Structure formats: C-alpha cells, structure tokens
Amino acid sequence: MSLSSQNITANQHLYRALLTQWESTQPPARGFESSVDTASRREDKDVIVAFRTRPPLERELIRFESEKTPASDAESDVSEPVTVENFKAGISVISAEPGVMVAHVPGMKWNGPTLTQKTFEADLAFGPQISNDEIYQRTVQAHDMINLALEGGVSCIMAYGQTGAGKTYTMESLEHLIARDLFPAAEKTSARLLDSTQDARKNEDGATNIFEFSVTFLELLGKTAYDLLEQGYNPDDETSPRKPVDIHEDKAGFVRPRLVETNVTSSEELNSLITNALAHRRVSATARNAQSSRSHAVLTIRAHNTLLPHADDGELILVDLAGSERYDDSKAHSKLLMDQSRENNKSLANLKECVRTRAKSGLEATTFVHIPFRTNKLTLLLKSIFDLESTRLSKTIVIAHMSPHLQDTPHSVNTLSYASPFRVDVPKSRGTPVMNKDDPRTWDHVYTIEFLTKEFEKRSLARAKAGHQAQAKQAALKGKKIRPFDDTIKYPMAIDPVKLCPPPKTGKHLARMYTAEWIEACFKAQIPENLERTSAHDVVKTAAMESYGAFNYLLLTARTKTRNSVMKTRKKAAADEIYGTSARPRAMSLVNCILYSFTSRCISLPCSQR
Numbered sequence: 001m002s003l004s005s006q007n008i009t010a011n012q013h014l015y016r017a018l019l020t021q022w023e024s025t026q027p028p029a030r031g032f033e034s035s036v037d038t039a040s041r042r043e044d045k046d047v048i049v050a051f052r053t054r055p056p057l058e059r060e061l062i063r064f065e066s067e068k069t070p071a072s073d074a075e076s077d078v079s080e081p082v083t084v085e086n087f088k089a090g091i092s093v094i095s096a097e098p099g100v101m102v103a104h105v106p107g108m109k110w111n112g113p114t115l116t117q118k119t120f121e122a123d124l125a126f127g128p129q130i131s132n133d134e135i136y137q138r139t140v141q142a143h144d145m146i147n148l149a150l151e152g153g154v155s156c157i158m159a160y161g162q163t164g165a166g167k168t169y170t171m172e173s174l175e176h177l178i179a180r181d182l183f184p185a186a187e188k189t190s191a192r193l194l195d196s197t198q199d200a201r202k203n204e205d206g207a208t209n210i211f212e213f214s215v216t217f218l219e220l221l222g223k224t225a226y227d228l229l230e231q232g233y234n235p236d237d238e239t240s241p242r243k244p245v246d247i248h249e250d251k252a253g254f255v256r257p258r259l260v261e262t263n264v265t266s267s268e269e270l271n272s273l274i275t276n277a278l279a280h281r282r283v284s285a286t287a288r289n290a291q292s293s294r295s296h297a298v299l300t301i302r303a304h305n306t307l308l309p310h311a312d313d314g315e316l317i318l319v320d321l322a323g324s325e326r327y328d329d330s331k332a333h334s335k336l337l338m339d340q341s342r343e344n345n346k347s348l349a350n351l352k353e354c355v356r357t358r359a360k361s362g363l364e365a366t367t368f369v370h371i372p373f374r375t376n377k378l379t380l381l382l383k384s385i386f387d388l389e390s391t392r393l394s395k396t397i398v399i400a401h402m403s404p405h406l407q408d409t410p411h412s413v414n415t416l417s418y419a420s421p422f423r424v425d426v427p428k429s430r431g432t433p434v435m436n437k438d439d440p441r442t443w444d445h446v447y448t449i450e451f452l453t454k455e456f457e458k459r460s461l462a463r464a465k466a467g468h469q470a471q472a473k474q475a476a477l478k479g480k481k482i483r484p485f486d487d488t489i490k491y492p493m494a495i496d497p498v499k500l501c502p503p504p505k506t507g508k509h510l511a512r513m514y515t516a517e518w519i520e521a522c523f524k525a526q527i528p529e530n531l532e533r534t535s536a537h538d539v540v541k542t543a544a545m546e547s548y549g550a551f552n553y554l555l556l557t558a559r560t561k562t563r564n565s566v567m568k569t570r571k572k573a574a575a576d577e578i579y580g581t582s583a584r585p586r587a588m589s590l591v592n593c594i595l596y597s598f599t600s601r602c603i604s605l606p607c608s609q610r
C-alpha cells in the first residue's frame with residue numbers, strides 16, 4: 001500500500017537521508033549521445049517516448065511544510081525545512097539517452113521508513129535542468145516533425161502526466177517554437193520542391209511558398225468536445241454558453257469535426273491564435289495544481305501543398321492531455337468534475353492501448369494488429385495516426401511528465417509505467433519476407449524495378465497513344481489518314497526506375513515515401529532525352545502521381561487483405577469457441593431442426609400446397 005502525502009512529509013528527513021545514501025552509491029548520470037545541435041535521429045521508430053521531470057516550485061515546498069501534522073512536528077523539528085536549494089527529488093535521471101529514470105518509492109516497515117527504487121526506460125529522459133528549448137531540439141527538431149508534416153505526413157506530439165507535472169508548460173512552449181519555425185521551414189521546402197520539380201512559380205516578392213496553413217483547436221472535456229477558436233465565449237464563466245462539437249467518422253472514413261478553421265500566413269498570426277485559444281481552455285483547481293486543465297487540448301495545423309493539390313494534407317497534431325488524477329486528488333471535485341475525471345482516465349487508458357499497438361505495427365509491417373481507436377473520442381480524433389489503412393506516414397512523440405516530489409512518487413510510478421511500454425524495441429530481423437507480388441512490402445529490388453518499369457512504360461504508351469490520336473484528328477481535318485497506332489513498340493519512359501529505386505532499395509523503402517518525396521524523387525530520376533522540353537514538367541508529374549497511386553493502391557489492398565484474412569480466422573475461432581467446431585452447428589437442437597425443416601418446406605413448396 002502506498003503511503004499518504006502527509007505520512008511522507010512527516011518522515012521527510014528520514015527519506016532524504018535514505019536518498020543521500022542511495023545517491024552516494026551511484027555513478028554519474030549518463031548524458032545525451034550528441035550535443036543539442038547535432039541531436040541524433042532514430043529513423044526506424046514511429047513512436048518516440050521521452051520522460052521529463054520538472055524542478056520543485058517554491059509554493060509547493062511551502063505547502064508541504066504546512067501539511068506537517070502536529071504528531072509529526074516532534075520528528076520534523078529535527079530536520080531543517082526543505083528549500084529549493086537543499087531539495088532532494090523523488091525521481092532521478094540515470095541516463096539521458098537512452099532514457100532511464102528511477103522512481104524512489106517511499107514505504108514504511110516495522111523498523112522505519114524504506115525507499116524502493118523502480119527503474120523505467122524510454123528513448124530520452126530530461127531532468128529538471130533541461131529547458132524547453134533543448135527539449136524542442138531533441139524531440140521536434142531531431143525527429144524532423146515539421147518536415148514530416150510538410151512532406152504530407154502526420155506528426156503528433158503528446159504530453160501526458162499527473163496533474164501539475166508540467167504538461168502545459170512543455171506543450172505551450174513547443175507550440176510557440178513550432179509556430180516560430182514552421183514558416184521558415186515551409187519556405188525552404190517550397191524552394192526545394194519548386195526547384196526539383198522545375199516549377200517556375202514564385203510569388204511577387206520573390207519568396208517561394210507553396211503551402212497553405214490552417215489551424216483548428218479543440219478541447220475534449222469528458223465526452224464532449226468544444227471549439228477553442230469559437231468567438232464570444234467566456235472561459236471564466238461556467239454558465240457561458242458553448243456549442244458542443246460532434247466527433248464522428250463520416251461515410252468516407254474522415255474524422256473532421258465542424259471546427260472554426262483559421263488560415264495563418266505567419267509565425268506571429270499562429271502565435272497569437274494559440275495564445276487566444278489557450279485562454280479559452282477550461283481549468284479548475286485541484287489539490288495538485290491551482291490551474292489544472294480538465295480537458296484534452298488538441299491543436300491541429302494542416303499544411304496544404306498547392307503544388308500537389310490532390311495529395312493528402314500534412315498535419316501537425318499537438319495534444320496536451322488532461323492531467324491523470326488519482327482518486328485522492330479528485331475527490332474534492334463536484335460530481336460533474338468527477339465524471340469528467342473518470343472519462344479522462346478512460347480515454348487515457350485507451351490511448352495507451354492505441355499508441356502501443358501502433359508502435360508495434362510500425363516495426364512489424366507485415367503482421368496484423370488491431371488498433372482500437374474507434375473506442376473513444378480522443379483516439380478517434382487521432383485516427384490519422386492510428387489508422388493503418390491511411391497512406392500517410394506518421395510519427396508520434398510522447399512526453400511523460402513527472403513531479404519531482406517524493407510525495408508524488410506513487411503518481412510518478414503510474415505515469416512511468418503508463419508511458420514506458422510505448423517504447424517498443426526494434427524487432428530482430430526475421431530474414432527476408434516471402435515475396436508476394438500483391439504486397440509491395442515484400443518485393444525485392446528486381447521485382448520493384450520490374451513493377452516501376454511496367455508502370456512507366458504504361459504511361460509512355462498512353463501518352464504516345466494520346467499524341468497519335470491528336471495527330472490522326474489533325475490529319476482527318478485535312479482529309480488525310482495516318483498509319484494506325486502501333487502498340488507493340490516500347491515507347492521511351494519519362495522516368496528511370498533504377499534511379500528512383502537504386503539498389504539495394506526495395507518496395508519496402510518505396511512504401512515509406514511520402515507523396516511529395518516520391519514526386520521529388522521522380523523528377524530527380526527523369527530521363528531528359530526522352531522528353532520534349534515544353535511538356536517535360538507535366539509528363540513527369542503525371543507519371544509520378546499515377547505511379548504513386550498504383551503503388552499505394554497495391555499497398556493498401558495488401559494491408560487490408562492481411563487484416564481481413566486475420567479477422568476472418570479470428571471470427572471463425574470465436575465462432576468455433578461458442579458453437580464448437582464444424583460438426584457441432586449441424587447438431588442443432590430438436591426445436592431448431594423442426595423449425596428449420598418447416599420453414600424450408602414452406603419456401604420450397606408452391607403457394608397452393610402451403
């Protein structure tokens with residue numbers, strides 16, 4: 001059983017002595033693998049997990065001092081009051097990268113207080129001295145989250161943790177830093193894409209920008225969602241009317257709640273939008289935090305690439321999750337707040353299941369996993385990262401936050417055990433998968449080139465045929481006839497398949513390309529001598545888009561087929577469990593047999609005989 005906060009405070013001096021003793025036996029903490037400017041990047045992971053613990057706050061130390069009960073006064077008198085300077089944290093960073101944190105769990109035995117150490121692992125661990133800027137560099141920048149969204153992928157950053165652990169502190173800062181860097185990054189990507197796709201588009205002042213950004217900001221309070229960009233709402237007034245927003249999946253499978261979508265064209269605009277929206281978020285006091293966020297806040301920045309208007313928009317999703325509360329902290333709440341708190345905890349549990357299965361599926365592309373994202377509104381909102389049938393690549397960073405106080409260690413252990421399993425180890429290679437022509441993920445280099453060659457030849461043939469038809473029409477106008485089209489000839493391809501997929505790359509590599517990346521690679525692999533100068537740009541672009549479509553159609557069908565076949569086997573296994581194996585359903589009950597024979601006779605007999 002875990003001790004109460006008062007109990008820990010009362011015996012604080014003894015726990016601090018045990019902590020000092022433990023620290024003296026420890027080697028110095030391991031730092032980051034690289035300096036902050038060259039922060040290393042792990043390409044092979046879809047989910048990155050980081051731990052963060054914050055420094056103690058003056059007001060918290062004063063509160064804990066005032067919590068000392070009269071019974072404990074005699075003991076606490078022997079210890080000096082805890083200040084920021086002599087503070088001893090209940091959480092220690094053992095290694096920053098890979099992240100290893102130790103939680104010191106206070107206990108009590110017949111012979112006095114005990115401290116048990118529990119170790120947890122993540123990709124990164126940030127101690128109290130690490131600034132928001134450094135966290136931004138080692139997570140968002142190191143994992144290229146902005147560029148992923150600009151390339152048409154989905155980047156998601158989530159903050160999880162106990163109420164008052166510092167989630168909003170981190171997320172607000174990351175949101176503003178992203179707002180600072182998004183537009184310069186868009187300019188850079190635009191210039192590169194315009195250059196490589198030979199598009200002459202430039203705006204009036206010479207700057208290039210092919211992206212249009214729009215922003216939505218939503219808060220999920222219990223089961224109800226509200227728009228944080230809605231005008232005329234007063235967050236300080238509980239009775240202030242607010243229109244709930246419906247969250248559902250439409251017929252086409254999109255989850256697009258009807259929210260105010262604001263276009264932004266500069267960092268300043270985006271920053272002020274974020275500040276205004278955050279002021280609309282519902283907060284209330286809990287035992288742990290005077291300004292506790294009761295809701296999940298989901299900021300979505302969509303990047304529309306005007307150069308590829310038919311491609312999916314890239315997305316940056318920033319989620320500041322509601323504080324996970326233990327019963328002790330929420331029992332001072334009203335029934336409504338208790339219900340919201342329960343609902344929040346339920347959605348967090350489902351989120352855990354989804355993130356973990358998503359991480360597994362990213363690493364074992366050909367095995368089947370079921371991600372229960374439809375179970376809950378929070379995870380449904382994040383469909384774009386959980387839906388395996390999506391063609392967009394996604395990457396998620398989860399930052400788990402911990403309070404540094406010994407009194408909060410039981411909460412911290414909950415947070416660490418919640419977040420640590422998100423980190424899924426890269427599985428050992430099981431060798432080359434069995435080649436299946438219907439599944440691009442299993443193709444070897446030779447078959448990938450064969451597929452691309454066929455695709456590009458098909459496009460060249462279609463282009464030559466269209467050209468021939470135009471010539472035939474022109475000739476017909478002049479009363480002439482030209483030779484019929486010869487479709488046995490191999491017409492020159494616009495794109496070199498080997499340049500697009502150089503050895504040893506295979507279908508698996510192509511499957512990880514975003515739309516923009518594929519098209520850019522196609523432009524780099526074009527064969528100029530096979531193209532007429534005037535139409536080269538359009539020809540390459542069409543061939544690139546169509547080949548991308550054909551490849552992704554196969555990929556999607558293969559994924560769905562694997563899922564369906566596994567689902568079928570599972571359904572059959574479930575049915576067998578209920579009704580028994582194949583022989584048993586036939587052994588129907590007597591009543592069923594009579595009913596069955598009666599109805600089947602009625603159906604087979606002509607009306608007159610019934």
Ligand SMILES: Nc1ncnc2c1ncn2[C@@H]1O[C@H](COP(=O)(O)OP(=O)(O)OP(=O)(O)O)[C@@H](O)[C@H]1O
Binds near residue numbers: 057323401
């Ligand atoms: N790394 C940090 N350095 C300094 N102060 C911090 C740090 N992290 C958080 N704080 C402070 O701690 C307090 C609680 O932080 P914050 O409101 O971000 O917590 P939270 O996890 O979002 O809580 P809730 O879930 O209740 O909203 C704030 O006053 C914040 O300024």
